[in-house]
Amino acid sequence: MRVSIYSNDGSTSNEVASQLKEKIDNSSKLQYDGLNPQIVISVGGDGTLLSAFHHYNDSINNIRFVGIHTGHLGFYTDWRDYEVQQLVDSLENDNGQSVSYPLLSININYKDGGPSDSMVALNESTLKRINGTMVTDINIKNEFFEKFRGDGLCVATPTGSTAYNKSVGGAIISPEFDAVQVSEMASINNRVFRTLGSPIIIPPDEWITIIPDNPYHNILTCDQLVVQNRPIQSITYSISNDRIYFAQYRHTHFWKRVSNSFIGVHDND
Known part of the structure:
Protein backbone atom coordinates (compact mmCIF):
# COMPACT_ATOMS: atom_id res chain seq x y z
CA MET A 1 0.00 0.00 0.00
CA SER A 98 -13.09 3.93 6.07
CA VAL A 99 -15.50 6.60 7.26
CA SER A 100 -16.46 9.58 5.09
CA TYR A 101 -17.59 13.16 5.71
CA PRO A 102 -19.40 15.65 3.43
CA LEU A 103 -17.56 18.54 1.78
CA LEU A 104 -18.66 22.03 0.75
CA SER A 105 -18.76 22.93 -2.96
CA ILE A 106 -17.99 26.60 -3.72
CA ASN A 107 -18.61 28.11 -7.17
CA ILE A 108 -17.49 31.72 -7.69
CA ASN A 109 -18.46 34.04 -10.54
CA TYR A 110 -16.52 37.28 -11.05
CA LYS A 111 -17.63 40.70 -12.25
CA ASP A 112 -14.50 41.24 -14.35
CA GLY A 113 -15.54 38.66 -16.93
CA GLY A 114 -12.73 36.30 -15.99
CA PRO A 115 -13.23 32.55 -15.64
CA SER A 116 -15.23 31.28 -12.70
CA ASP A 117 -13.61 29.29 -9.90
CA SER A 118 -14.65 26.04 -8.24
CA MET A 119 -13.32 25.11 -4.81
CA VAL A 120 -14.05 22.52 -2.13
CA ALA A 121 -13.87 23.16 1.63
CA LEU A 122 -13.54 20.63 4.42
CA ASN A 123 -14.48 23.05 7.22
CA GLU A 124 -15.97 26.30 5.99
CA SER A 125 -15.98 29.28 3.67
CA THR A 126 -16.40 32.88 4.82
CA LEU A 127 -17.16 36.12 3.01
CA LYS A 128 -16.24 39.48 4.58
CA ARG A 129 -15.57 43.03 3.48
CA ILE A 130 -12.12 44.52 3.94
CA ASN A 131 -13.74 47.53 5.60
CA GLY A 132 -17.27 48.74 6.22
CA THR A 133 -20.53 46.82 6.26
CA MET A 134 -21.04 43.90 3.89
CA VAL A 135 -24.40 44.04 2.10
CA THR A 136 -25.47 41.01 0.13
CA ASP A 137 -28.54 39.17 -1.13
CA ILE A 138 -29.00 35.59 0.03
CA ASN A 139 -30.90 33.29 -2.33
CA ILE A 140 -31.99 29.73 -1.53
CA LYS A 141 -32.58 27.56 -4.62
CA ASN A 142 -32.52 30.68 -6.80
CA GLU A 143 -35.27 32.36 -4.77
CA PHE A 144 -34.57 35.53 -2.79
CA PHE A 145 -34.48 34.89 0.96
CA GLU A 146 -33.08 38.04 2.61
CA LYS A 147 -30.70 40.96 2.30
CA PHE A 148 -27.89 40.63 4.82
CA ARG A 149 -26.03 43.56 6.37
CA GLY A 150 -23.19 42.95 8.78
CA ASP A 151 -19.57 41.88 9.13
CA GLY A 152 -19.85 38.73 7.04
CA LEU A 153 -21.18 35.21 6.58
CA CYS A 154 -19.78 31.78 7.45
CA VAL A 155 -20.86 28.73 5.42
CA ALA A 156 -19.85 25.46 7.08
CA THR A 157 -19.90 21.69 6.65
CA PRO A 158 -21.12 19.49 9.54
CA THR A 159 -17.56 18.69 10.65
CA GLY A 160 -16.65 22.34 10.19
CA SER A 161 -19.59 23.32 12.39
CA THR A 162 -17.32 22.87 15.43
CA ALA A 163 -14.77 25.40 14.15
CA TYR A 164 -15.32 29.05 13.11
CA ASN A 165 -19.05 28.39 12.71
CA LYS A 166 -19.39 27.64 16.43
CA SER A 167 -17.52 30.80 17.41
CA VAL A 168 -20.05 32.96 15.52
CA GLY A 169 -23.05 31.25 17.10
CA GLY A 170 -23.75 28.44 14.65
CA ALA A 171 -25.09 25.04 15.66
CA ILE A 172 -22.97 21.90 15.89
CA ILE A 173 -24.25 19.37 13.34
CA SER A 174 -23.46 15.67 13.20
CA PRO A 175 -21.58 14.67 10.02
CA GLU A 176 -24.25 12.01 9.54
CA PHE A 177 -26.21 14.84 7.90
CA ASP A 178 -25.25 16.10 4.44
CA ALA A 179 -26.10 19.68 5.30
CA VAL A 180 -24.81 23.20 4.66
CA GLN A 181 -25.03 25.78 7.45
CA VAL A 182 -24.94 29.57 7.02
CA SER A 183 -24.20 31.66 10.13
CA GLU A 184 -24.21 35.42 10.40
CA MET A 185 -21.33 37.55 11.69
CA ALA A 186 -22.57 40.61 13.59
CA SER A 187 -25.67 41.23 11.49
CA ILE A 188 -27.39 44.62 11.63
CA ASN A 189 -30.95 44.22 12.91
CA ASN A 190 -33.17 47.20 13.69
CA ARG A 191 -36.51 48.66 12.60
CA VAL A 192 -35.03 49.55 9.19
CA PHE A 193 -32.79 46.56 8.41
CA ARG A 194 -33.77 43.01 9.26
CA THR A 195 -32.25 39.53 8.78
CA LEU A 196 -33.36 36.16 10.12
CA GLY A 197 -30.74 36.52 12.85
CA SER A 198 -30.11 32.80 13.28
CA PRO A 199 -28.19 30.07 11.42
CA ILE A 200 -29.74 28.52 8.32
CA ILE A 201 -29.31 24.80 7.62
CA ILE A 202 -30.17 23.47 4.16
CA PRO A 203 -30.42 19.88 2.86
CA PRO A 204 -28.28 18.36 0.07
CA ASP A 205 -30.84 19.01 -2.68
CA GLU A 206 -30.77 22.78 -2.08
CA TRP A 207 -28.12 25.44 -2.53
CA ILE A 208 -27.38 28.96 -1.33
CA THR A 209 -26.24 31.83 -3.55
CA ILE A 210 -24.69 34.98 -2.10
CA ILE A 211 -24.70 38.11 -4.29
CA PRO A 212 -22.76 41.09 -2.84
CA ASP A 213 -24.16 44.56 -3.55
CA ASN A 214 -20.55 45.73 -4.01
CA PRO A 215 -18.39 43.16 -5.83
CA TYR A 216 -15.16 44.90 -4.79
CA HIS A 217 -13.11 44.82 -1.58
CA ASN A 218 -14.42 41.46 -0.40
CA ILE A 219 -12.37 38.63 1.11
CA LEU A 220 -13.47 35.06 0.45
CA THR A 221 -11.93 32.13 2.33
CA CYS A 222 -12.00 28.40 1.66
CA ASP A 223 -10.68 26.81 4.86
CA GLN A 224 -7.28 28.51 5.27
CA LEU A 225 -7.11 29.60 1.60
CA VAL A 226 -7.94 33.22 0.68
CA VAL A 227 -9.44 34.70 -2.51
CA GLN A 228 -9.21 38.49 -2.79
CA ASN A 229 -8.53 41.29 -5.28
CA ARG A 230 -11.17 39.85 -7.63
CA PRO A 231 -14.63 41.47 -7.96
CA ILE A 232 -17.08 38.81 -6.79
CA GLN A 233 -20.39 38.73 -8.64
CA SER A 234 -21.87 35.70 -6.86
CA ILE A 235 -20.95 32.64 -4.80
CA THR A 236 -23.00 29.44 -4.79
CA TYR A 237 -22.63 26.92 -1.97
CA SER A 238 -23.87 23.33 -1.92
CA ILE A 239 -22.90 19.87 -0.72
CA SER A 240 -20.10 18.55 -2.92
CA ASN A 241 -20.44 15.35 -4.91
CA ASP A 242 -17.07 14.40 -3.44
CA ARG A 243 -16.39 13.34 0.14
CA ILE A 244 -13.31 13.03 2.33
CA TYR A 245 -12.41 9.53 3.52
CA PHE A 246 -10.56 8.56 6.69
CA ALA A 247 -9.01 5.15 7.28
Missing part, protein backbone atom coordinates in the same frame (compact mmCIF):
# COMPACT_ATOMS: atom_id res chain seq x y z
CA ARG A 2 1.28 3.46 -0.95
CA VAL A 3 1.59 5.88 1.96
CA SER A 4 2.49 9.57 2.15
CA ILE A 5 3.30 11.74 5.19
CA TYR A 6 2.21 15.38 5.44
CA SER A 7 3.70 17.15 8.46
CA ASN A 8 3.82 20.67 9.86
CA ASP A 9 7.13 22.33 10.79
CA GLY A 10 6.99 21.69 14.53
CA SER A 11 9.88 19.80 16.10
CA THR A 12 7.62 17.10 17.57
CA SER A 13 5.80 16.67 14.27
CA ASN A 14 9.07 16.38 12.35
CA GLU A 15 10.32 13.76 14.79
CA VAL A 16 7.12 11.73 14.45
CA ALA A 17 7.23 12.06 10.65
CA SER A 18 10.83 10.77 10.62
CA GLN A 19 9.86 7.77 12.73
CA LEU A 20 6.95 7.02 10.43
CA LYS A 21 9.08 7.32 7.31
CA GLU A 22 11.69 4.94 8.70
CA LYS A 23 9.09 2.33 9.69
CA ILE A 24 7.34 2.59 6.31
CA ASP A 25 10.65 2.15 4.47
CA ASN A 26 11.39 -0.95 6.57
CA SER A 27 7.96 -2.49 6.00
CA SER A 28 7.43 -5.20 3.41
CA LYS A 29 3.76 -4.23 3.05
CA LEU A 30 4.07 -0.45 2.79
CA GLN A 31 5.64 1.85 0.21
CA TYR A 32 6.32 5.54 0.67
CA ASP A 33 4.80 7.52 -2.22
CA GLY A 34 4.28 11.28 -1.93
CA LEU A 35 2.91 11.70 -5.46
CA ASN A 36 0.27 8.99 -5.77
CA PRO A 37 -0.60 7.77 -2.26
CA GLN A 38 -3.51 5.63 -1.17
CA ILE A 39 -3.12 6.74 2.45
CA VAL A 40 -2.04 10.22 3.60
CA ILE A 41 -0.88 10.52 7.19
CA SER A 42 -1.21 14.05 8.56
CA VAL A 43 1.15 14.83 11.44
CA GLY A 44 0.29 17.91 13.47
CA GLY A 45 -3.24 19.11 14.16
CA ASP A 46 -6.45 19.93 12.36
CA GLY A 47 -4.74 22.80 10.50
CA THR A 48 -2.16 20.40 9.13
CA LEU A 49 -4.85 17.99 7.99
CA LEU A 50 -6.69 20.83 6.25
CA SER A 51 -3.47 21.65 4.39
CA ALA A 52 -3.00 17.98 3.48
CA PHE A 53 -6.59 17.82 2.19
CA HIS A 54 -6.06 20.79 -0.14
CA HIS A 55 -2.64 19.53 -1.22
CA TYR A 56 -4.16 16.24 -2.43
CA ASN A 57 -7.54 17.70 -3.43
CA ASP A 58 -7.25 16.64 -7.07
CA SER A 59 -7.20 12.95 -6.11
CA ILE A 60 -9.45 13.14 -3.05
CA ASN A 61 -11.66 10.21 -4.10
CA ASN A 62 -8.66 7.86 -4.26
CA ILE A 63 -7.17 8.72 -0.86
CA ARG A 64 -7.93 7.92 2.75
CA PHE A 65 -6.53 10.18 5.46
CA VAL A 66 -5.13 9.36 8.88
CA GLY A 67 -4.40 12.06 11.47
CA ILE A 68 -1.73 12.04 14.19
CA HIS A 69 -2.00 14.96 16.59
CA THR A 70 1.17 16.24 18.19
CA GLY A 71 -0.51 18.88 20.34
CA HIS A 72 -4.07 19.21 21.60
CA LEU A 73 -6.80 16.78 20.56
CA GLY A 74 -8.15 17.55 17.11
CA PHE A 75 -11.41 16.68 15.39
CA TYR A 76 -9.69 14.94 12.47
CA THR A 77 -6.85 13.23 14.34
CA ASP A 78 -7.37 9.85 16.01
CA TRP A 79 -3.78 8.94 16.87
CA ARG A 80 -1.29 10.35 19.37
CA ASP A 81 2.38 11.10 18.69
CA TYR A 82 3.51 8.17 20.86
CA GLU A 83 1.47 5.61 18.89
CA VAL A 84 3.57 5.43 15.72
CA GLN A 85 4.17 1.68 15.89
CA GLN A 86 0.49 0.93 16.56
CA LEU A 87 -0.47 3.00 13.52
CA VAL A 88 2.08 1.24 11.30
CA ASP A 89 0.72 -2.12 12.49
CA SER A 90 -2.79 -0.98 11.50
CA LEU A 91 -1.55 0.18 8.09
CA GLU A 92 0.05 -3.21 7.45
CA ASN A 93 -3.25 -4.95 8.28
CA ASP A 94 -5.42 -2.53 6.30
CA ASN A 95 -8.54 -3.99 4.69
CA GLY A 96 -9.93 -0.79 3.17
CA GLN A 97 -12.08 0.27 6.11
CA GLN A 248 -11.09 3.78 10.13
CA TYR A 249 -8.54 1.78 12.10
CA ARG A 250 -9.65 3.53 15.25
CA HIS A 251 -12.20 6.28 14.89
CA THR A 252 -13.43 8.47 17.74
CA HIS A 253 -17.18 9.08 17.64
CA PHE A 254 -18.07 12.63 16.61
CA TRP A 255 -19.97 13.53 19.77
CA LYS A 256 -17.14 12.11 21.88
CA ARG A 257 -14.81 14.51 20.08
CA VAL A 258 -17.19 17.38 20.81
CA SER A 259 -17.40 16.44 24.48
CA ASN A 260 -13.63 16.05 24.83
CA SER A 261 -12.88 19.33 23.06
CA PHE A 262 -15.46 21.68 24.56
CA ILE A 263 -16.54 20.11 27.85
CA GLY A 264 -13.55 18.03 28.90
CA VAL A 265 -13.19 15.12 31.25
CA HIS A 266 -15.22 15.59 34.41
CA ASP A 267 -16.71 13.58 37.24
CA ASN A 268 -20.30 12.42 37.02
CA ASP A 269 -21.06 13.83 40.44
Whole structure:
Protein backbone atom coordinates (compact mmCIF):
# COMPACT_ATOMS: atom_id res chain seq x y z
CA MET A 1 0.00 0.00 0.00
CA ARG A 2 1.28 3.46 -0.95
CA VAL A 3 1.59 5.88 1.96
CA SER A 4 2.49 9.57 2.15
CA ILE A 5 3.30 11.74 5.19
CA TYR A 6 2.21 15.38 5.44
CA SER A 7 3.70 17.15 8.46
CA ASN A 8 3.82 20.67 9.86
CA ASP A 9 7.13 22.33 10.79
CA GLY A 10 6.99 21.69 14.53
CA SER A 11 9.88 19.80 16.10
CA THR A 12 7.62 17.10 17.57
CA SER A 13 5.80 16.67 14.27
CA ASN A 14 9.07 16.38 12.35
CA GLU A 15 10.32 13.76 14.79
CA VAL A 16 7.12 11.73 14.45
CA ALA A 17 7.23 12.06 10.65
CA SER A 18 10.83 10.77 10.62
CA GLN A 19 9.86 7.77 12.73
CA LEU A 20 6.95 7.02 10.43
CA LYS A 21 9.08 7.32 7.31
CA GLU A 22 11.69 4.94 8.70
CA LYS A 23 9.09 2.33 9.69
CA ILE A 24 7.34 2.59 6.31
CA ASP A 25 10.65 2.15 4.47
CA ASN A 26 11.39 -0.95 6.57
CA SER A 27 7.96 -2.49 6.00
CA SER A 28 7.43 -5.20 3.41
CA LYS A 29 3.76 -4.23 3.05
CA LEU A 30 4.07 -0.45 2.79
CA GLN A 31 5.64 1.85 0.21
CA TYR A 32 6.32 5.54 0.67
CA ASP A 33 4.80 7.52 -2.22
CA GLY A 34 4.28 11.28 -1.93
CA LEU A 35 2.91 11.70 -5.46
CA ASN A 36 0.27 8.99 -5.77
CA PRO A 37 -0.60 7.77 -2.26
CA GLN A 38 -3.51 5.63 -1.17
CA ILE A 39 -3.12 6.74 2.45
CA VAL A 40 -2.04 10.22 3.60
CA ILE A 41 -0.88 10.52 7.19
CA SER A 42 -1.21 14.05 8.56
CA VAL A 43 1.15 14.83 11.44
CA GLY A 44 0.29 17.91 13.47
CA GLY A 45 -3.24 19.11 14.16
CA ASP A 46 -6.45 19.93 12.36
CA GLY A 47 -4.74 22.80 10.50
CA THR A 48 -2.16 20.40 9.13
CA LEU A 49 -4.85 17.99 7.99
CA LEU A 50 -6.69 20.83 6.25
CA SER A 51 -3.47 21.65 4.39
CA ALA A 52 -3.00 17.98 3.48
CA PHE A 53 -6.59 17.82 2.19
CA HIS A 54 -6.06 20.79 -0.14
CA HIS A 55 -2.64 19.53 -1.22
CA TYR A 56 -4.16 16.24 -2.43
CA ASN A 57 -7.54 17.70 -3.43
CA ASP A 58 -7.25 16.64 -7.07
CA SER A 59 -7.20 12.95 -6.11
CA ILE A 60 -9.45 13.14 -3.05
CA ASN A 61 -11.66 10.21 -4.10
CA ASN A 62 -8.66 7.86 -4.26
CA ILE A 63 -7.17 8.72 -0.86
CA ARG A 64 -7.93 7.92 2.75
CA PHE A 65 -6.53 10.18 5.46
CA VAL A 66 -5.13 9.36 8.88
CA GLY A 67 -4.40 12.06 11.47
CA ILE A 68 -1.73 12.04 14.19
CA HIS A 69 -2.00 14.96 16.59
CA THR A 70 1.17 16.24 18.19
CA GLY A 71 -0.51 18.88 20.34
CA HIS A 72 -4.07 19.21 21.60
CA LEU A 73 -6.80 16.78 20.56
CA GLY A 74 -8.15 17.55 17.11
CA PHE A 75 -11.41 16.68 15.39
CA TYR A 76 -9.69 14.94 12.47
CA THR A 77 -6.85 13.23 14.34
CA ASP A 78 -7.37 9.85 16.01
CA TRP A 79 -3.78 8.94 16.87
CA ARG A 80 -1.29 10.35 19.37
CA ASP A 81 2.38 11.10 18.69
CA TYR A 82 3.51 8.17 20.86
CA GLU A 83 1.47 5.61 18.89
CA VAL A 84 3.57 5.43 15.72
CA GLN A 85 4.17 1.68 15.89
CA GLN A 86 0.49 0.93 16.56
CA LEU A 87 -0.47 3.00 13.52
CA VAL A 88 2.08 1.24 11.30
CA ASP A 89 0.72 -2.12 12.49
CA SER A 90 -2.79 -0.98 11.50
CA LEU A 91 -1.55 0.18 8.09
CA GLU A 92 0.05 -3.21 7.45
CA ASN A 93 -3.25 -4.95 8.28
CA ASP A 94 -5.42 -2.53 6.30
CA ASN A 95 -8.54 -3.99 4.69
CA GLY A 96 -9.93 -0.79 3.17
CA GLN A 97 -12.08 0.27 6.11
CA SER A 98 -13.09 3.93 6.07
CA VAL A 99 -15.50 6.60 7.26
CA SER A 100 -16.46 9.58 5.09
CA TYR A 101 -17.59 13.16 5.71
CA PRO A 102 -19.40 15.65 3.43
CA LEU A 103 -17.56 18.54 1.78
CA LEU A 104 -18.66 22.03 0.75
CA SER A 105 -18.76 22.93 -2.96
CA ILE A 106 -17.99 26.60 -3.72
CA ASN A 107 -18.61 28.11 -7.17
CA ILE A 108 -17.49 31.72 -7.69
CA ASN A 109 -18.46 34.04 -10.54
CA TYR A 110 -16.52 37.28 -11.05
CA LYS A 111 -17.63 40.70 -12.25
CA ASP A 112 -14.50 41.24 -14.35
CA GLY A 113 -15.54 38.66 -16.93
CA GLY A 114 -12.73 36.30 -15.99
CA PRO A 115 -13.23 32.55 -15.64
CA SER A 116 -15.23 31.28 -12.70
CA ASP A 117 -13.61 29.29 -9.90
CA SER A 118 -14.65 26.04 -8.24
CA MET A 119 -13.32 25.11 -4.81
CA VAL A 120 -14.05 22.52 -2.13
CA ALA A 121 -13.87 23.16 1.63
CA LEU A 122 -13.54 20.63 4.42
CA ASN A 123 -14.48 23.05 7.22
CA GLU A 124 -15.97 26.30 5.99
CA SER A 125 -15.98 29.28 3.67
CA THR A 126 -16.40 32.88 4.82
CA LEU A 127 -17.16 36.12 3.01
CA LYS A 128 -16.24 39.48 4.58
CA ARG A 129 -15.57 43.03 3.48
CA ILE A 130 -12.12 44.52 3.94
CA ASN A 131 -13.74 47.53 5.60
CA GLY A 132 -17.27 48.74 6.22
CA THR A 133 -20.53 46.82 6.26
CA MET A 134 -21.04 43.90 3.89
CA VAL A 135 -24.40 44.04 2.10
CA THR A 136 -25.47 41.01 0.13
CA ASP A 137 -28.54 39.17 -1.13
CA ILE A 138 -29.00 35.59 0.03
CA ASN A 139 -30.90 33.29 -2.33
CA ILE A 140 -31.99 29.73 -1.53
CA LYS A 141 -32.58 27.56 -4.62
CA ASN A 142 -32.52 30.68 -6.80
CA GLU A 143 -35.27 32.36 -4.77
CA PHE A 144 -34.57 35.53 -2.79
CA PHE A 145 -34.48 34.89 0.96
CA GLU A 146 -33.08 38.04 2.61
CA LYS A 147 -30.70 40.96 2.30
CA PHE A 148 -27.89 40.63 4.82
CA ARG A 149 -26.03 43.56 6.37
CA GLY A 150 -23.19 42.95 8.78
CA ASP A 151 -19.57 41.88 9.13
CA GLY A 152 -19.85 38.73 7.04
CA LEU A 153 -21.18 35.21 6.58
CA CYS A 154 -19.78 31.78 7.45
CA VAL A 155 -20.86 28.73 5.42
CA ALA A 156 -19.85 25.46 7.08
CA THR A 157 -19.90 21.69 6.65
CA PRO A 158 -21.12 19.49 9.54
CA THR A 159 -17.56 18.69 10.65
CA GLY A 160 -16.65 22.34 10.19
CA SER A 161 -19.59 23.32 12.39
CA THR A 162 -17.32 22.87 15.43
CA ALA A 163 -14.77 25.40 14.15
CA TYR A 164 -15.32 29.05 13.11
CA ASN A 165 -19.05 28.39 12.71
CA LYS A 166 -19.39 27.64 16.43
CA SER A 167 -17.52 30.80 17.41
CA VAL A 168 -20.05 32.96 15.52
CA GLY A 169 -23.05 31.25 17.10
CA GLY A 170 -23.75 28.44 14.65
CA ALA A 171 -25.09 25.04 15.66
CA ILE A 172 -22.97 21.90 15.89
CA ILE A 173 -24.25 19.37 13.34
CA SER A 174 -23.46 15.67 13.20
CA PRO A 175 -21.58 14.67 10.02
CA GLU A 176 -24.25 12.01 9.54
CA PHE A 177 -26.21 14.84 7.90
CA ASP A 178 -25.25 16.10 4.44
CA ALA A 179 -26.10 19.68 5.30
CA VAL A 180 -24.81 23.20 4.66
CA GLN A 181 -25.03 25.78 7.45
CA VAL A 182 -24.94 29.57 7.02
CA SER A 183 -24.20 31.66 10.13
CA GLU A 184 -24.21 35.42 10.40
CA MET A 185 -21.33 37.55 11.69
CA ALA A 186 -22.57 40.61 13.59
CA SER A 187 -25.67 41.23 11.49
CA ILE A 188 -27.39 44.62 11.63
CA ASN A 189 -30.95 44.22 12.91
CA ASN A 190 -33.17 47.20 13.69
CA ARG A 191 -36.51 48.66 12.60
CA VAL A 192 -35.03 49.55 9.19
CA PHE A 193 -32.79 46.56 8.41
CA ARG A 194 -33.77 43.01 9.26
CA THR A 195 -32.25 39.53 8.78
CA LEU A 196 -33.36 36.16 10.12
CA GLY A 197 -30.74 36.52 12.85
CA SER A 198 -30.11 32.80 13.28
CA PRO A 199 -28.19 30.07 11.42
CA ILE A 200 -29.74 28.52 8.32
CA ILE A 201 -29.31 24.80 7.62
CA ILE A 202 -30.17 23.47 4.16
CA PRO A 203 -30.42 19.88 2.86
CA PRO A 204 -28.28 18.36 0.07
CA ASP A 205 -30.84 19.01 -2.68
CA GLU A 206 -30.77 22.78 -2.08
CA TRP A 207 -28.12 25.44 -2.53
CA ILE A 208 -27.38 28.96 -1.33
CA THR A 209 -26.24 31.83 -3.55
CA ILE A 210 -24.69 34.98 -2.10
CA ILE A 211 -24.70 38.11 -4.29
CA PRO A 212 -22.76 41.09 -2.84
CA ASP A 213 -24.16 44.56 -3.55
CA ASN A 214 -20.55 45.73 -4.01
CA PRO A 215 -18.39 43.16 -5.83
CA TYR A 216 -15.16 44.90 -4.79
CA HIS A 217 -13.11 44.82 -1.58
CA ASN A 218 -14.42 41.46 -0.40
CA ILE A 219 -12.37 38.63 1.11
CA LEU A 220 -13.47 35.06 0.45
CA THR A 221 -11.93 32.13 2.33
CA CYS A 222 -12.00 28.40 1.66
CA ASP A 223 -10.68 26.81 4.86
CA GLN A 224 -7.28 28.51 5.27
CA LEU A 225 -7.11 29.60 1.60
CA VAL A 226 -7.94 33.22 0.68
CA VAL A 227 -9.44 34.70 -2.51
CA GLN A 228 -9.21 38.49 -2.79
CA ASN A 229 -8.53 41.29 -5.28
CA ARG A 230 -11.17 39.85 -7.63
CA PRO A 231 -14.63 41.47 -7.96
CA ILE A 232 -17.08 38.81 -6.79
CA GLN A 233 -20.39 38.73 -8.64
CA SER A 234 -21.87 35.70 -6.86
CA ILE A 235 -20.95 32.64 -4.80
CA THR A 236 -23.00 29.44 -4.79
CA TYR A 237 -22.63 26.92 -1.97
CA SER A 238 -23.87 23.33 -1.92
CA ILE A 239 -22.90 19.87 -0.72
CA SER A 240 -20.10 18.55 -2.92
CA ASN A 241 -20.44 15.35 -4.91
CA ASP A 242 -17.07 14.40 -3.44
CA ARG A 243 -16.39 13.34 0.14
CA ILE A 244 -13.31 13.03 2.33
CA TYR A 245 -12.41 9.53 3.52
CA PHE A 246 -10.56 8.56 6.69
CA ALA A 247 -9.01 5.15 7.28
CA GLN A 248 -11.09 3.78 10.13
CA TYR A 249 -8.54 1.78 12.10
CA ARG A 250 -9.65 3.53 15.25
CA HIS A 251 -12.20 6.28 14.89
CA THR A 252 -13.43 8.47 17.74
CA HIS A 253 -17.18 9.08 17.64
CA PHE A 254 -18.07 12.63 16.61
CA TRP A 255 -19.97 13.53 19.77
CA LYS A 256 -17.14 12.11 21.88
CA ARG A 257 -14.81 14.51 20.08
CA VAL A 258 -17.19 17.38 20.81
CA SER A 259 -17.40 16.44 24.48
CA ASN A 260 -13.63 16.05 24.83
CA SER A 261 -12.88 19.33 23.06
CA PHE A 262 -15.46 21.68 24.56
CA ILE A 263 -16.54 20.11 27.85
CA GLY A 264 -13.55 18.03 28.90
CA VAL A 265 -13.19 15.12 31.25
CA HIS A 266 -15.22 15.59 34.41
CA ASP A 267 -16.71 13.58 37.24
CA ASN A 268 -20.30 12.42 37.02
CA ASP A 269 -21.06 13.83 40.44
